[in-house]
Amino acid sequence: MLTINVAVPLAVVVVRRLWRRTEARSRFDEKLTVVIVLALGILIAPTPAGQGILDILGRLASGVTQAGR
Structure with missing residues (x-):
């Protein structure tokens, strides 16, 4: 995919x-x-990699929010 090829450099x-x-x-x-x-x-x-990063960050944020309660 072209997006990944531009993003790497x-x-x-x-x-x-x-x-x-x-x-x-x-x-x-x-x-x-x-x-x-x-x-x-x-x-x-x-990209799928970007969606994976977003998912991981979302889980981390919800875990931190729940831990703060």
């Missing part, structure tokens, strides 16, 4: 950008990282 870019030290980042650099991560999320969301 974008994920590599995100990991490389986040690997750098925090002190070395400018405000523009942080904003650009956020935009890239959002684009990655949009590409992954409609």
